[in-house]
Amino acid sequence: MHASNLLCHEFVVAVSFVACILGLGLLWNCPDTKHDDQQETEIILFRMSFTYWLVYCVAFGLEKMVFHNYEPLIMTLKITTALSYFLTFSCILSLPLHKFAVHRVEE
Known part of the structure; x- marks a missing residue:
């Protein structure tokens, strides 16, 4: 039973490795956001999470x-x-906190 759980975890890690490479590729080709600080910060946080x-x-x-x-x-x-x-956990946690902070500033 323990060996099957380990193989399952290794498979999930291998699939997430490929997904990270695809995600970084998609984020690298995103449109230019030099004038929108909020969107650029979100893209940087996503890149950091994937990396x-x-x-x-x-x-x-x-x-x-x-x-x-x-x-x-x-x-x-x-x-x-x-x-x-x-x-990775801290970057993922920072995404909604950043959105909340920007939303509070706009109000």
Whole structure:
């Protein structure tokens, strides 16, 4: 049962890796928003979210592929996955907070 959950998680991480690359590609080709600070901030937050999650996916994949007897590299990858996971969460949390703050300023 534990092995099937791990394979499912690895599959979800692999699919989200591809989705992050597609999302970054779509965000890179978005129209020019140099005059609209609110929209530019949202695009930057989305780019940061996708980039941090991409780092998580790469670190998670390397952690699973690297030999388990090389402990310093495994520990570095675990720290990287944890930091990128929390940075992704903070960027995703910042999106609605930014919209709320801009909405409050407009009122």
